[in-house]
Amino acid sequence: MDALLIHGGNPLAGEVRISGAKNAALPILTASLLSAEPLKLGNVPHLKDISTMLALLGHMGVRVTLDDKNHVTLSGESIPHKEAPYEMVKTMRAAILVLGPTLARFGEARVSLPGGCAIGSRPVDLHIKGLQAMGADINIEHGYIHARCKRLQGARIVMDMVTVTGTENLMMAAALADGTTVLENAAREPEVVDLARCLIAMGAKIEGAGSDVITIHGVDSLHGAEYAVMADRIETGTFLVAAAMTGGRVRATHAQPDTLEAVISKLREAGAQVSVGEDWIEIDSDGKLKAVDVRTAPHPAFPTDMQAQFMAMNAVSEGAASVTETIFENRFMHVQELRRLGANIEVSGHTALVRGVPRLDGAIVMATDLRASACLVLAGLVAAGETTIERIYHLDRGYERIEEKLTQLGARIKRVH
Numbered sequence: 110m111d112a113l114l115i116h117g118g119n120p121l122a123g124e125v126r127i128s129g130a131k132n133a134a135l136p137i138l139t140a141s142l143l144s145a146e147p148l149k150l151g152n153v154p155h156l157k158d159i160s161t162m163l164a165l166l167g168h169m170g171v172r173v174t175l176d177d178k179n180h181v182t183l184s185g186e187s188i189p190h191k192e193a194p195y196e197m198v199k200t201m202r203a204a205i206l207v208l209g210p211t212l213a214r215f216g217e218a219r220v221s222l223p224g225g226c227a228i229g230s231r232p233v234d235l236h237i238k239g240l241q242a243m244g245a246d247i248n249i250e251h252g253y254i255h256a257r258c259k260r261l262q263g264a265r266i267v268m269d270m271v272t273v274t275g276t277e278n279l280m281m282a283a284a285l286a287d288g289t290t291v292l293e294n295a296a297r298e299p300e301v302v303d304l305a306r307c308l309i310a311m312g313a314k315i316e317g318a319g320s321d322v323i324t325i326h327g328v329d330s331l332h333g334a335e336y337a338v339m340a341d342r343i344e345t346g347t348f349l350v351a352a353a354m355t356g357g358r359v360r361a362t363h364a365q366p367d368t369l370e371a372v373i374s375k376l377r378e379a380g381a382q383v384s385v386g387e388d389w390i391e392i393d394s395d396g397k398l399k400a401v402d403v404r405t406a407p408h409p410a411f412p413t414d415m416q417a418q419f420m421a422m423n424a425v426s427e428g429a430a431s432v433t434e435t436i437f438e439n440r441f442m443h444v445q446e447l448r449r450l451g452a453n454i455e456v457s458g459h460t461a462l463v464r465g466v467p468r469l470d471g472a473i474v475m476a477t478d479l480r481a482s483a484c485l486v487l488a489g490l491v492a493a494g495e496t497t498i499e500r501i502y503h504l505d506r507g508y509e510r511i512e513e514k515l516t517q518l519g520a521r522i523k524r525v526h
């Protein structure tokens with residue numbers, strides 16, 4: 110099994126090109142199920158979760174082609190298998206995103222019910238309730254969500270909690286429903302907006318994406334389109350934190366600064382200099398940071414997907430700070446591993462109190478989920494001596510060529526098999 114070896118201590122310097130966003134690309138790929146015409150996508154990152162989604166869509170019947178410019182074209186002319194099997198859903202929960210579009214276009218879909226997850230129980234009840242409100246008949250049978258309908262009907266749906274993929278699933282379903290759907294308490298994440306833009310390019314009629322009320326006027330069919338996926342704000346944030354912690358100067362290019370306001374403001378509060386252009390963000394840090402309080406919440410507040418990285422930063426900053434996780438109930442698995450590197454962190458309920466220590470010491474640690482593994486990479490970049498991170502496949506789900514990008518910035522990092 111692959112591991113990463115990191116020799117800490119080098120300040121990062123230079124430019125890093127940000128990849129397309131995993132969490133925007135995943136729903137946008139499934140939008141290909143909504144049309145018989147091809148959807149041509151640019152800026153799709155090369156990641157494990159993306160290849161799993163492409164394999165799932167291929168299994169369902171979507172024809173997937175790649176050209177020499179790295180465009181992915183998806184043709185969903187006929188979809189003989191309207192099913193996401195257990196084997197695929199268990200490795201990637203985002204497979205639930207095929208439910209809404211498949212049901213809306215074909216009147217039937219079967220998707221394995223996702224089980225528990227390392228970071229929380231993560232139910233999909235709001236996806237199901239929303240589709241039922243639109244007239245779907247849904248049964249849970251043999252571990253599968255089996256959904257059927259004649260044609261989905263527009264509805265007013267007030268979502269009990271803010272859910273990102275739930276909003277995306279219902280927005281895609283509503284695009285082909287009969288009449289108007291209003292999603293209230295919708296997720297405002299930039300990835301929801303990116304999906305809406307792609308659907309609009311395919312002929313959907315959507316208003317309000319990016320606010321908490323999204324209105325979708327259903328149409329009879331969607332057509333093909335070309336679309337470029339937005340920049341990955343979490344990859345961007347992770348590199349900015351890496352530069353801040355190592356006392357470096359890094360410019361993230363091909364980025365979308367307007368999607369990272371909460372993160373940039375926390376980095377400034379910690380003492381880093383951050384400047385921003387239209388599609389770049391530059392950070393300059395002397396490595397002497399102050400610990401900053403962080404509380405995760407739906408966008409535009411501080412993202413849960415950056416919580417672990419800020420925990421690593423606080424662990425080597427001056428002073429003490431609290432890190433509160435309000436989205437997922439078990440997203441502190443990195444704490445035990447950071448402690449193995451010498452961090453001083455106490456957890457009480459959903460809050461971690463981090464007291465900065467002057468230095469971390471390299472050790473063998475284990476990645477438990479995607480963002481936890483990013484947090485361990487950051488800790489390894491500043492730890493004295495060598496850090497070995499095991500179970501690095503978690504990292505490959507969401508960070509494209511991370512060791513290559515970090516090496517270009519001056520880190521000493523290598524993958525061992």
Ligand code: EPU
Nearest residue numbers: 132203231232233234235236270271272273274436437479
């Ligand atoms: N929830 C419910 N019922 C539902 C749906 C959600 O109770 O039907 C709860 C969840 O259990 C959680 C909260 O609502 O406590 C928010 O979950 P959400 O549905 O928003 O999460 P998600 O859509 O499953 C996406 C990202 C995650 C990211 C979260 C929060 C994708 C593919 N995944 O997940 O990304 O953490 O939104 O922003 O978009 C990651 O990239 O590392 C990652 C985990």
